[in-house]
Amino acid sequence: MAEELKFPTGLGTSDADSISLLGQDLAADLMGKVGFGELAFWLVAKRRPSSGEVRVFESVLVALADHGFTPTAIAARLTYLSAPNSIQGALAAGLLGGGSRFLGVTEDCGRFLASALAAGRTAEDIAGSGERIPGLGHPVHKVRDPRTPVLIGIAKEEGLYGPHLRLLDGIAAVHPKKLPLNGAGVCGAALADLGLPVEMLRGFALLARAAGLLGQIAEEQQRPIANDIYMTVDRNAVFEP
Amino acid sequence: MAEELKFPTGLGTSDADSISLLGQDLAADLMGKVGFGELAFWLVAKRRPSSGEVRVFESVLVALADHGFTPTAIAARLTYLSAPNSIQGALAAGLLGGGSRFLGVTEDCGRFLASALAAGRTAEDIAGSGERIPGLGHPVHKVRDPRTPVLIGIAKEEGLYGPHLRLLDGIAAVHPKKLPLNGAGVCGAALADLGLPVEMLRGFALLARAAGLLGQIAEEQQRPIANDIYMTVDRNAVFEP
Amino acid sequence: MAEELKFPTGLGTSDADSISLLGQDLAADLMGKVGFGELAFWLVAKRRPSSGEVRVFESVLVALADHGFTPTAIAARLTYLSAPNSIQGALAAGLLGGGSRFLGVTEDCGRFLASALAAGRTAEDIAGSGERIPGLGHPVHKVRDPRTPVLIGIAKEEGLYGPHLRLLDGIAAVHPKKLPLNGAGVCGAALADLGLPVEMLRGFALLARAAGLLGQIAEEQQRPIANDIYMTVDRNAVFEP
Amino acid sequence: MAEELKFPTGLGTSDADSISLLGQDLAADLMGKVGFGELAFWLVAKRRPSSGEVRVFESVLVALADHGFTPTAIAARLTYLSAPNSIQGALAAGLLGGGSRFLGVTEDCGRFLASALAAGRTAEDIAGSGERIPGLGHPVHKVRDPRTPVLIGIAKEEGLYGPHLRLLDGIAAVHPKKLPLNGAGVCGAALADLGLPVEMLRGFALLARAAGLLGQIAEEQQRPIANDIYMTVDRNAVFEP
Numbered sequence: 001m002a003e004e005l006k007f008p009t010g011l012g013t014s015d016a017d018s019i020s021l022l023g024q025d026l027a028a029d030l031m032g033k034v035g036f037g038e039l040a041f042w043l044v045a046k047r048r049p050s051s052g053e054v055r056v057f058e059s060v061l062v063a064l065a066d067h068g069f070t071p072t073a074i075a076a077r078l079t080y081l082s083a084p085n086s087i088q089g090a091l092a093a094g095l096l097g098g099g100s101r102f103l104g105v106t107e108d109c110g111r112f113l114a115s116a117l118a119a120g121r122t123a124e125d126i127a128g129s130g131e132r133i134p135g136l137g138h139p140v141h142k143v144r145d146p147r148t149p150v151l152i153g154i155a156k157e158e159g160l161y162g163p164h165l166r167l168l169d170g171i172a173a174v175h176p177k178k179l180p181l182n183g184a185g186v187c188g189a190a191l192a193d194l195g196l197p198v199e200m201l202r203g204f205a206l207l208a209r210a211a212g213l214l215g216q217i218a219e220e221q222q223r224p225i226a227n228d229i230y231m232t233v234d235r236n237a238v239f240e241p
Numbered sequence: 242m243a244e245e246l247k248f249p250t251g252l253g254t255s256d257a258d259s260i261s262l263l264g265q266d267l268a269a270d271l272m273g274k275v276g277f278g279e280l281a282f283w284l285v286a287k288r289r290p291s292s293g294e295v296r297v298f299e300s301v302l303v304a305l306a307d308h309g310f311t312p313t314a315i316a317a318r319l320t321y322l323s324a325p326n327s328i329q330g331a332l333a334a335g336l337l338g339g340g341s342r343f344l345g346v347t348e349d350c351g352r353f354l355a356s357a358l359a360a361g362r363t364a365e366d367i368a369g370s371g372e373r374i375p376g377l378g379h380p381v382h383k384v385r386d387p388r389t390p391v392l393i394g395i396a397k398e399e400g401l402y403g404p405h406l407r408l409l410d411g412i413a414a415v416h417p418k419k420l421p422l423n424g425a426g427v428c429g430a431a432l433a434d435l436g437l438p439v440e441m442l443r444g445f446a447l448l449a450r451a452a453g454l455l456g457q458i459a460e461e462q463q464r465p466i467a468n469d470i471y472m473t474v475d476r477n478a479v480f481e482p
Numbered sequence: 483m484a485e486e487l488k489f490p491t492g493l494g495t496s497d498a499d500s501i502s503l504l505g506q507d508l509a510a511d512l513m514g515k516v517g518f519g520e521l522a523f524w525l526v527a528k529r530r531p532s533s534g535e536v537r538v539f540e541s542v543l544v545a546l547a548d549h550g551f552t553p554t555a556i557a558a559r560l561t562y563l564s565a566p567n568s569i570q571g572a573l574a575a576g577l578l579g580g581g582s583r584f585l586g587v588t589e590d591c592g593r594f595l596a597s598a599l600a601a602g603r604t605a606e607d608i609a610g611s612g613e614r615i616p617g618l619g620h621p622v623h624k625v626r627d628p629r630t631p632v633l634i635g636i637a638k639e640e641g642l643y644g645p646h647l648r649l650l651d652g653i654a655a656v657h658p659k660k661l662p663l664n665g666a667g668v669c670g671a672a673l674a675d676l677g678l679p680v681e682m683l684r685g686f687a688l689l690a691r692a693a694g695l696l697g698q699i700a701e702e703q704q705r706p707i708a709n710d711i712y713m714t715v716d717r718n719a720v721f722e723p
Numbered sequence: 724m725a726e727e728l729k730f731p732t733g734l735g736t737s738d739a740d741s742i743s744l745l746g747q748d749l750a751a752d753l754m755g756k757v758g759f760g761e762l763a764f765w766l767v768a769k770r771r772p773s774s775g776e777v778r779v780f781e782s783v784l785v786a787l788a789d790h791g792f793t794p795t796a797i798a799a800r801l802t803y804l805s806a807p808n809s810i811q812g813a814l815a816a817g818l819l820g821g822g823s824r825f826l827g828v829t830e831d832c833g834r835f836l837a838s839a840l841a842a843g844r845t846a847e848d849i850a851g852s853g854e855r856i857p858g859l860g861h862p863v864h865k866v867r868d869p870r871t872p873v874l875i876g877i878a879k880e881e882g883l884y885g886p887h888l889r890l891l892d893g894i895a896a897v898h899p900k901k902l903p904l905n906g907a908g909v910c911g912a913a914l915a916d917l918g919l920p921v922e923m924l925r926g927f928a929l930l931a932r933a934a935g936l937l938g939q940i941a942e943e944q945q946r947p948i949a950n951d952i953y954m955t956v957d958r959n960a961v962f963e964p
Contacts, residue, residue: 003473003726003728005469005473005714005718005726006718006720007310007466007469007470007715007718007719007720008464008466008719008720008721008722009309009310009460009466009719009720009721009722010460010721010722010723011307011309011453011456011457011460012307012308012309012453013309013719013721014308014309014381014382015381016381016382016383016384017382017384017385017387018387019308019382019387019388019424020721021306021307023721023723025387026303026304026387026388027304027387027388027390027391027424028387028391030303031300031303031304031388031391031392031395032296032300032303032391032395034299034303035276035277035278035299036276036277036278036281036299036302036303036306036449036452037276037277037278039302039303039306039452040277040306040452040455040456043306043307043452043453043455043456043459044455044456044459046723055273058275058276058277059272059273061277061280062267062271062272062273062275062276062277062280063267063268063272065262065277065280065281065284066252066253066262066284067253067255067260068250068252068253068254068255068957068960069248069250069953069956069957069960070805070953070957071801071802071804071805071949071953072801072802072805074797074798074801074952074953074956075797075798075801075802075805075816078794078795078797078798078801078820079794079795079798079816079819079820081794081820081824082793082794082795082798082820082821082822082824082825082826083568083570083819083820083821083822083823083824083825084822084823084824085567085568085822085823086340086565086567086568086570086571086819086822087441087443087444087447088336088337088338088339088340088344088443088447088565088568088571089337089568089570089571089574089819089820089822090819091336091444091447092333092334092336092337092571092574092815092816092819093333093798093802093815093816093819093820095329095332095333095336096329096330096333096578096802096806096809096812096813096815096816097329097801097802097804097805097806097812097816098329098805098806099327099329099805099806099807099808099809099812100806100807100808101804101805101806101807102805102806103329103805140255140256140257141255141257141258141260142257143257143258144258146258146259146260146266146267146268146269147260147267147268147272149268150268150269150272150273151272154272154273183260183268197459197462197463199459199462200328200455200458200459200462202328202329203328203332203455203458203459204455206328206329206332206451206455207451207452207455208277210447210448210451211277211280211281211284211448212252212253212284214281214284214285214441214444214445214447214448215252215281215284215285216252217441217444218284218285218286218438218440218441218444219250219251219252221438221440221441222438223249223963225248225249225250226794228246228248229248229797229952229956230792230793230794230797232244232246232487232955233489233792233797233952234791234792234793236487236488236489237489237490237491237495237791237792238488238489238490238491239490239491239492239495239502239505240490240491240492240946241492241505241528244485244487246485246955246959247959247961248956248959248960248961249960249961249962249963250960250961250962250963251962251963251964254960254962261962264962264964287964309716309719310712310715310716310719311564311712311716312560312561312563312564312708312712313560313561313564315556315557315560315711315712315715316556316557316560316561316564316575319553319554319556319557319560319579320553320554320557320575320578320579322553322579322583323552323553323554323557323579323580323581323583323584323585324578324579324580324581324582324583324584324809324811325581325582325583326581326582326808326809327578327581327806327808327809327811327812329806329809329812330578330579330581330809330811330812330815331578333574333575333578333812333815334557334561334574334575334578334579337561337565337568337571337572337574337575337819338560338561338563338564338565338571338575339564339565340564340565340566340567340568340571341565341566341567342563342564342565342566343564343565344564464722467553470556470711470715471551471552471553471556473714473728474551474556474711474730475550475551475552477728477729477730478550478551478730478731478732478736479729479730479731479732480731480732480733480736480743480746481705481731481732481733482733482746482769485955487951487955489792489948489951489952490946490948491791491792491942491948492942493789493791493935493938493939493942494789494790494791494935495791496790496791496863496864497863498863498864498865498866499864499866499867499869500869501790501864501869501870501906503788503789507869508785508786508869508870509786509869509870509872509873509906510869510873512785513782513785513786513870513873513874513877514778514782514785514873514876514877516781516785517758517759517760517781518758518759518760518763518781518784518785518788518931518934519758519759519760521784521785521788521934522759522788522934522937522938525788525789525934525935525937525938525941526937526938526941537755540757540758540759541754541755543759543762544749544753544754544755544757544759544762545749545750545754547744547759547762547763547766548734548735548744548766549735549737549742550732550734550735550736550737551730551732568822569923569925569926569929570818570819570820570821570822570826570925570929571819573818573926573929574815574816574818574819575815577811577814577815577818578811578812578815579811580811581809581811585811622737622738622739623737623739623740623742624739625739625740626740628740628741628742628748628749628750628751629742629749629750629754631750632750632751632754632755633754635755636754636755665742665750679941679944679945681941681944682810682937682940682941682944684810684811685810685814685937685940685941686937688810688811688814688933688937689933689934689937690759692929692930692933693759693762693763693766693930694734694735694766696763696766696767696923696926696927696929696930697734697763697766697767698734699923699926700766700767700920700922700923700926701732701733701734703920703922703923704920705731707730707731707732710728710730711730714726714728
């Protein structure tokens, strides 16, 4: 069947002589002139961030890159052990754990705050409602998550402490349980204050984690532990029907 | 069975009060002070790069982030269409195409040069051998890949034009086929000149592509085309046994 | 730290001389004596199915195995094109599209019926409520999904037409919109009538699809189309900011 | 651009009234009449297998379905722990470990034998060459892999003990190291004797493993251990730069 097809994109295009990205000349205008974090922001938001926005954004990515032997890091290492020729498979396996439980709080918190703001709710109302608040409380850092004050400080320094961070801070201040703010949740509020779409917040957590997983895989290449983990589990297996 | 277990890592560790990454205090020493590309380098190389190294490294990541509607970008969009609740699955599906054919030349070129250097081979010897040289030639940019001179220029500006880039340049200069250097291959040579392990070069291409795929997924959220691609294929399906 | 570890499992264990699966001797009791579909049922349900149950179960797997050029099939082929050395990556990429939109109706329908039955709701009540009913209606088979009467017939022949199928049939009979039952939804009801856990119904759809994806990948090896799909999209790309 | 597109397939096609698979009417001719293993064979080989071929083929799938707490099983469980809403992600993560090291021997052995037969090599020649022979030797079953004699026996009963199995048996008989045949390797030889393409042998191992991984995920839903594995690793982490 003869047909007219058209697939629009504002990202990359190329022809024999040039490569274009985001409407810019990739080689002449971007390489060596734009940072990698800056480009990641630009690719999603379709606008170039200011230097202050880049600083907050990269602080978030740095905060979320690696947390040691998380289930995702272990899954990536075990997959590398099994299929060492396919580093893309090990990275993908690690990222697939970026779901609701371990990497989800960043997006959950940003979405929660965005919809609370859209509904005109106050910190007092939310804190008093008894509902579960994503970003409040942390399983390990029960008194204070060290990332929280630092990220809030950076946002204030850059003039980017906006309504999402303010509402989250407000909720923590008046909440009866006196729980600390979870750093990963604060990251979600900070990203939302940068105007990034809340549907993509988990995506940024995944990008940050991709860097951490590369570190895990590189360390596994040089000082492997995945086989020890596997053997530890296997030799303590007990048959129970 | 009672046993002594020990899993060493030089990456992230944490306790109730602090989070440590690469032996640094994550909140006090890294957030807001280290860029995201810089951290990715550090996580893999286990050493902090100089500012010149960061510039070359981020230029490579920028060069490789997105090339429009590649098979990996299309696969990520189709997966997002099918499973919109699992952005990690769409990202992983896109990265899984980061194999030998489309994203492989960066690592292939770096490995080839590293082993040629280890064997003490010269550009003339390699160019005259008739063997296939990863990084020489490009399916689209048949005269000149615009990324090539820019990346080589940045490496020279930063004093990081080392033996891998020099050998690759030398091969192109004397090769009888007068083929252009592939920009993605030049990226591999530049990363190898930064002292990064050649076993991880594909990993950096994947990290770069993760940012590009986020852009593709965000665009798919806002101006979708995956359903059109699917319908184009489906309505032109023809049964042939 | 010395510690006691214990990881219980009712699945596979082995030692130097024997391999055990589900408490059976794999080589002596299972190989050549148990079908593959039968084993898949047993692995999840932890009980051996009757021959009638196997027939219904395998009918469902056959019904869901392949539907031609779905987004998942196209994603698998594109991933194979990009990374032909990692067939596991192409298969995984295809399965990652097994989410809420294209492969989800099987589980959604089974879950919906299970919770309606638990709540003691009737077909009349559900059909009259105006709520969306997973499994009712199909985007292509607007009059009748040919799988529906066949699967219901098989379940009746085997004496396995139970409360989930009965409720779904009842809803369709009294629903004001006179929509046909979606075959993939009926599959979910049939699996639920076999006593399989509703949390795993999507898993069976994925297993079925794994076989279909192998067919797609094998066909891609022998008569490739992924590059044509890619080129079709790429050459019709239009830059729109 | 107006263009003629044509995407041929011998697998699934459908229209408003019918669904066709492999040129058969899915509902009328396949559901309830063809087993799931039989269909998987047919989808890849594009021919319907005989009942003897189905028995050998399903014996192989049963032999490879699950081996307890392999790295792939652990990776799938950890991914399920992290992202319980995306069962497709947990399954995909598990399959991504199906690479060269743990699931690769089936394909490696089949390929090795096929190319040895094509080259007209004898068992004596191969056994005496000193080269590594995929399928000979097993890390756990050092004397005898219990799957080996059973699978060879089934192939003989069904008249499907062909040149690949015969050559592998011959190699083991004359090899100076007196190593046992690895059951997973024997599976590859048996699949090759069924005329299945050697490029797809890893694919069948992955299909078998998909069933095993569903069992692992279902068990993780009902009696979880992934969090214990994670905590075991995490609490024994030791910082070493």
